[in-house]
Amino acid sequence: MPQLNRDVRHPVSLTLNGKKVQGHAEPRMLLSDFLTHEIGITSCHVGCEHGVCGACTVLIDGNVSRACLTFAVQADGAAVDTAESLADDEGELSALQQAFKKHHGLQCGYCTPGILMSITAYLKEKPKPTEDELRDMLSGHLCRCTGYVGMVRAVLDYCENSGAGAKAE
Amino acid sequence: MKPASFDYVRAASQEEAVETLARKGEDARIIAGGMSLVPMLNFRLTEPGTLIDISKIADMNYVRAGGEKVEIGASTRQATLERWPELSAKLPLLAAAIPYIGHYQTRARGTVCGSLAHADPSSELPLCLATLGGEVVLRSTDGERVLTAEEFQTGMLSTAKRADEIVAAARYPVARPGHGYAFTEMAQRRGDFAIVALAAVASGTRLRLGVGGVADKPMVHEWDMLEGGALDDALNEFAWDLGGYDDIHATARYRRELVRRLGRRLIEEAKSCRN
Structure with a gap:
């Protein structure tokens, strides 16, 4: 059983958005800091750093997770997905992102990457949510700009037109 | 808000976790999901020397x-x-x-x-x-x-x-035949810490009510079947005995009122869903 000693930077490997990446982290380094400062992605935003605001939400092996409540060494070997995984290689926004844009699901955008990742995980489990269920899920995120109404409209639009509720052609 | 330094051990089995804990003693903490522990680490309310991760066991x-x-x-x-x-x-x-x-x-x-x-x-x-x-x-x-x-x-x-x-x-x-179960709580926001949380169990002859968020641990009281005014009196007695406190979110008086009102409603709900 390996022990990772404090104040030493240990190698941490992830499959980040489908690509292998490696960096180094002391045991106390949060996954949110590792992704931002060690790997260099820009979508893992830190709002409260104690698990309340949801801005740092990412997927770890497909499970929705607060990156600020996870240590990088805990995620060693895992598949991590961030909002960078949503748009395609040419930068074309995903259908969910386009729905957010269309319905004013964001304003300043700080909370948005975490919310998009929560929705991505949630709709896999529950592809046809009611509005109440959706709002309950969104209660795990703080957004100070939109009042959430645009987000709810965006997700329902996405479900109707691109997701599980879309009519077959 | 970053935690203080610690050594990290990812335990591969229950035996390893227990042995590591025996060796490290009071300086070590177990981490599983980390949803309560990591905020405390980030705030430096606790500074263990070793974290033993059991989440992968x-x-x-x-x-x-x-x-x-x-x-x-x-x-x-x-x-x-x-x-x-x-x-x-x-x-x-x-x-x-x-x-x-x-x-x-x-x-x-x-x-x-x-x-x-x-x-x-x-x-x-x-x-x-x-x-x-x-x-x-x-x-x-x-x-x-x-x-x-x-x-x-x-x-x-x-x-x-x-x-x-x-x-x-x-x-x-496991739920027992002829028993009804109900749960409710009052919080300032969805998902926030409960100001008062209540759990009720009703059988044909007994009532049991658990209350969280008022005393320093969950408190449970059991009565023979009560109805109407007698039930209200019993809940009032229980609400006072819990010894609630005033804090930034609610007064002790408000907490007692929640125990009385939500308690009554919840017990009726538990009675109505007896199977």
Whole structure:
């Protein structure tokens, strides 16, 4: 059983958005800091750093997770997905992102990457949510700009037109 | 807000976790989901020298239904229990309570046993364990101890668990025929800490009410069947005996009123859903 000693930077490997990446982290380094400062992605935003605001939400092996409540060494070997995984290689926004844009699901955008990742995980489990269920899920995120109404409209639009509720052609 | 330095051990088995804990003693803490512990680390409210991660121990990740109890292993996520197909039939009180625990996002990581070990007086899972009369299984290199919920939680964020013991499993009693179960709570925001949380069990002849968020641990009271004014009087008595406090979120007076009003409503609900 390996022990990772404090104040030493240990190698941490992830499959980040489908690509292998490696960096180094002391045991106390949060996954949110590792992704931002060690790997260099820009979508893992830190709002409260104690698990309340949801801005740092990412997927770890497909499970929705607060990156600020996870240590990088805990995620060693895992598949991590961030909002960078949503748009395609040419930068074309995903259908969910386009729905957010269309319905004013964001304003300043700080909370948005975490919310998009929560929705991505949630709709896999529950592809046809009611509005109440959706709002309950969104209660795990703080957004100070939109009042959430645009987000709810965006997700329902996405479900109707691109997701599980879309009519077959 | 960054935690202080610590050594990190990822335990591959329960034996490894217990042995490491025996070696490191009071300087070590177990981490599973981290939904309560990591905020405390980030705030530096606690600064353990070693974190022992049990989240990857496969044989501690289970929900197992026996005849009279459902046993839940230490690395089992709250979301795993939430999605357990037999939850509403076997543990209807937990089926009602789990949606109140934090958020969808924190239940995906937080563990059942971790919530019991953290022992927050307003938490849902310790309240359900106390109300149902469940047990906590503790393990160390010396062997195993089984404590009742009442013996286990001793106060605010404190339990009878020794520093060399891990919470290995929780045992929730299976719903009994002819009993009704109900849960509710009042919080300022969806998913926030409960100002008052209540769990009720009604049989044909007895009533049992558990209250969290008022005293320094979940408190449970049981009565012979009561109706109408006699029930209101009993709830009023219980509400006063809980010894609530004023804080930034609510006054003691408001907490008593919640126990009286929500308690009444919840007991009626539990009576009406007796199967």
